[in-house]
Amino acid sequence: MTALNATSPETLAQLLPSLHERFERFQQAGLNLDLTRGKPCPAQLDLSSPMLTLVAENDYRAADGTDCRNYGGLDGLPEAKALFADYMGVERDEVIIGGNASLTVMYDTFMRAMLMGVGTGEPPWSQLPRVRFLCPSPGYDRHFAICANLGIEMLPVDMTSEGPDMDTVERLVAEDEAIKGIWCVPIFSNPTGDVYSDETVERLAQMPTRAADFRIFWDNAYAVHHFAGDPPTQAHILTACKAAGVPERPLLFGSTSKIAFPGGGLALMAGSARNMDWVRGQLFFQTIGPDKLNQLRHVRFFRDLDGIRQHMQKHAAIVRPRFEAVETILRRELAGKGIADWTRPRGGYFVSFNTQDGCAQAVVAMAREAGVKLTPAGATYPLGKDPRDRNIRIAPTFASLEDVEAAVEVLAVCTQIVTIEKQPTT
């Protein structure tokens, strides 16, 4: 978070008339802006579009001669497994290529956990009196929605710039056998953009857990999605867990949704060979096999991990100015006023913006009156309830640069108005 100096309430109050004037001008402008979802913009999609015709009428065979148009294979084409094992940093028998959405792979993992367990002999979670899950917050609403839908009790844990507050995590998992796992977005976390430190990774691997089948859901959605500075490095969770004697603890997820096409990409799952063997055994009941044609398109387009890295530099060049615009405008409007702070991520898809306590819902509602759609306040917390009502997720990738600038200006003006008007009049 950016540290800001406070301005006196009296000084701020003097700003109100001009802020209201600006807000009225926004309303008159008839804006229709949307910063709600982490979607690539069309220019990003154009980067991958040559992929669409790389598999063609007379050109549909994998390297080993497999006709990718027909049935066959349960966990991925050999060359796709090779490429995405590299991507996930695991061995080839430790990765499974799934359908078009990692959310589906995570959801399916929960459904199996509820009905069949997680493959290491413990009872299915639906047979237990209760199941609880640690939810570093702010976090990803779709993660929390899976738990809510299954009646899994969510325990929020504060996010820090190094990952979840590990003192709290360690204490809770050591004492409560109902806690079966934790949601993690370890690199450019949704929405803070923070990168878990090596120490956090090691502590997650080494901490004693009361639940023998405790699982880390490691959603590495933004592993190669840096757009500023050097690419992040991070201790590997599977390596750390193997070293700690708990190789089955982490379940890794990834996707090419924000590398290639959202909804038209590949979902990835990785973990110990034992975990993956068990998942493969269960997948037999769910599918005849994946869409190999789309896997072949991906492999032909990216070739290898270097190909993915080079491709992501092109993404970075497109999204970086949008994030810079967010920072520039927030700083111009709010710096030094002590009424908000926000993150300055070096990758990922989001900026996490904090108002003063109790202001976020009002800010989002006011921005909407001026034609700017923001993710509902609270969405980044379990059950949509931000206990301090302060967090707003900003997703600047999809909108045009001009729209990002306009929308963030509206956000900043609304934040000031709401905050100042909430102050006790002295």
Next chain:
Amino acid sequence: MTALNATSPETLAQLLPSLHERFERFQQAGLNLDLTRGKPCPAQLDLSSPMLTLVAENDYRAADGTDCRNYGGLDGLPEAKALFADYMGVERDEVIIGGNASLTVMYDTFMRAMLMGVGTGEPPWSQLPRVRFLCPSPGYDRHFAICANLGIEMLPVDMTSEGPDMDTVERLVAEDEAIKGIWCVPIFSNPTGDVYSDETVERLAQMPTRAADFRIFWDNAYAVHHFAGDPPTQAHILTACKAAGVPERPLLFGSTSKIAFPGGGLALMAGSARNMDWVRGQLFFQTIGPDKLNQLRHVRFFRDLDGIRQHMQKHAAIVRPRFEAVETILRRELAGKGIADWTRPRGGYFVSFNTQDGCAQAVVAMAREAGVKLTPAGATYPLGKDPRDRNIRIAPTFASLEDVEAAVEVLAVCTQIVTIEKQPTT
């Protein structure tokens, strides 16, 4: 089934030496033939291959302008829903376009039924002391595997040429509230090739069931897959169930796996708007949305239901000779001997072959010694156990015509040897 006249045991026994000679020649020929799975042959796949490049670098928008490369939409592109609502014979709000495999959609429906129920207020099935399912047999092994994996008890019901034995079905569902559903492949049933009669459809719709949440899993996998004679007509199960006052009873499934590409096609689910609304509500937790690019490829290639029908005539021209070869050789080798009967389907992917009781496993094993792989005997029954050990599923589409002829000849010779040698010597 083809009726055959019996030949006397003595006459059959005289055939043994020449049959053994032929079997030895098969062995010496080093055959390596496979009639195990219902896979289209490469020539069938070629029919759809122009589809592969119908969505391209600068041509990826749906009719309404939607950028199919990006997120958006939960249950299918509007034009895909229009086409496949026609295909399924339902309204547009009664169809959902899923991923690449209808097996997945069926499996997911079971997983939800176990954990959340089927959307009409009854308890989740996993909370009941037991769940039973009617399994018309012989049937599809992957259907039965889903039940087995979930601990659902399977009750085999005899298949007739008009569908499941409805007297038995009606009696069982009227008395046992644990029976939550029935598996049906209503057109060109797997493996018999039989088409359910209108009377069967009506009785399934009208029968009283003890379970309020009884569901018909209507896997219409071969709806347009006729290759001989006129296309079949059939009363519509959803229409019939609406008329009977149980609109939520049927859940319809389909796919383009054997229209376009197996594994690279589209999965379809259909049912009452109430059922589909509930599924859409649950899908929200499982996915951001389907692969719209592949939907767009399909719509552009087939255009409309007539386009699909014309396309299927081309499939028919390719598979018909293979089925004719099966019939010709079985008739030449076995007619009039009273030791086997088999179906003569007008569509679908299989021929169902019955030996005398207690012979099927031995026949499959013997054919394998001669280099012919057949689906394991029993696979067409729940838990892989054919109580009469007589049913063998023949899948003639993938192999070349010559290979089909050779493999069926081996099957016929092995059937004769096993049957004759099993006879009590008099």
